[in-house]
Amino acid sequence: MELKTPLYEAHVKAGGKMVPFGGYLLPVQYKTGVIKEHMAVRTQAGLFDVSHMGEILCEGTDALANLQMLLTNNFDNLVDGQARYSPMCNEKGGTVDDLIVYKQSDHHYFIVVNASNKDKDYQWMLDHQFGEVTFTDVSKDYAQLALQGPKAMDILRKLTTEENIPKKYYHAIFDAKVAGIPCIVSKTGYTGEDGVELYLPSSKAEEMWDILLENGKEEGLIPCGLGARDTLRMEAAMPLYGHEMDDEVTPLETGLGFAVKMAKEEFIGKKALEEKGELTRKRVGLKVTGRGVIREHQDVYVDGKVIGHTTSGTHCPYLGYPAAMAMLETAYTEVGTQVSVEVRGRMVEAEVVALPFYKRSK
Template identity: 50%
Template sequence: MSELKRTPLYASYAKYGAKTIDFGGWDLPVQFSSITQEHEAVRTKAGLFDVSHMGEVDVKGENALAYLQYVTTNDVSKLAVGQAQYSVLCYPDGGVVDDLLVYKHADDHYLLVINAGNIDKDVAWLTEHLIDGVVIENISAQTAQIAIQGPLAESILQKLTDTDLSQIGFFRFQDNVLVDGIPTLVSRTGYTGEDGFEVYLPAESAEQLWDRLLEAGKEDGLVPCGLGARDTLRFEAKLPLYGQELSQTISPLEAGIGFAVKVDKETPFIGQEALKKQKENGPARKLIGIEMIDRGIPRTHYPVYVGEELIGEVTTGTQSPTLKKNVGLALVKSEYTALGTEVEVEIRGKRLKAQVVATPFYKRPKN
């Protein structure tokens, strides 16, 4: 059995009481205190996440834009320097290789942030479709990523930098920001449905910054958070997880992220024809929200029925810590997606009633 990979922050976990699990071949914290407490902290104050397992790939060269237009579904030409974009790598049939963030440093320099479990596969895919005038470099091993998320994230991070963070807008970033004297890339992005930042920095400086942030945010209620809270937070905000809401067999249109698929962009991209057809005809399946009527928690892969017809399955489900309701996301046949539709979820051999409800389950209150 191969040894689990560790992030540069692994040595800090024990100090803060982390309970770790095997997550896609990585030894990562599932929680530090409790999932509910950490979830609540992010919704009301702030939480700190080690996301150094995520992958980073530098894309450089005179044809970098043309290349990214070909391999990603979104329109990279719309990016200004200092802007980030959510996008997807697709197979020719419209299935998903991975979802990712694209950061524009310059006309000939971009950064791709990819999912941890997909690093090798993505790099192989990107290499396979490389064109002349482009060089890619997998910089995942030397890059750490720390996310600070929640309503107090900005004021806490601001204590450690002279850069005015209020000037970094949503899905914007600034490079060479000194945070506690460490050169970082600070991006106003996240995976929780809250305001916050993702900070990219040299791996060897990760422990220093992690400790300093927790120290700086202590009086404001900043707590270290694990994968458990990260999952419940992203789920409530209906942010997809690769392997559950997105996969080789689930297209971005089925998963409800059609905003990241520009089927009419001038540059042809991998999967364009299949996705264009799917958009014109309407996808056969769609991702919906369900709320249990009977008592029971819908879990990943639980079958969903209407009458005797199997209409799909749950992709993610839990008791929502914010709503205190048993809810789930399910990929089902499109004809059963109207709000209020009654369905049944098979839980431990019993069919329990649920209904289709609006998503996301949680939206951040506007200031």
């Protein structure tokens, strides 16, 4: 039985095509369609309901020590209001999940985890906690809206003052108000564009949704669904749990080495990562040069030999060509390498390209 976010009725009213995702019923698209929604975010602005994401508090005098042990990134130099991305590994070096940690104050951290992994992540934290620390699942208390695109900040400024808007990427204002509604304003996103994510009381979600859409009309703001969220993150080459990483794939293989601090004294999975040594496979970008669209879980070949598989793939609306991400043997990961991908018994030609496929101009 799928759950509903606080915005379920608003999506249905707006003509959202509802589908199960991460244990929730969410709109895959609206009547506008995925391509228009995607292009709105790249050129103007889009609004997403991401209330299915999970929120966990980590509090206590040993909160930081717990995060340092649980997560691969380093958190001992975070300032209040700063956010940091990190994988969380198992003992074999595989990825339990990837998440974002916000520092609210010295003994108080706010963690955002993937929807489908929320219960697993929370249990993992409870199973590995030590010392003076409390982990609390507060997901039901929060709705989360993502306002994304080059016009996103113009829309936000109509509804709040500058002190409620974070100055830097991966920073948040915890006691902000937008349109008079208390919320956390976070300068983060999953689209490759400028914008914010708003965390607010579930009871205020529909009110905020309506206010944002009304005030963003001039800027071309439209509601966007899961379809556009996926094509946008694909163009920006942002990994998705269950595709580019899972319990068997290490963060290093999927290109997240920037968030794995091997110089840190200890974290779960560090020993296994050290013992694995040189990478034998890694994530790359593939640009289709032949005819066809590549999807996930398709074998990749060179000279008749399987050298890996695709992890995500789609037609990229803004770029105008099909692309995919793939996990390939390291010998075949050089940019320019020509490969073939088997799609329903037919070979589609592609070449290895640098990631990300798309990067917004500052």
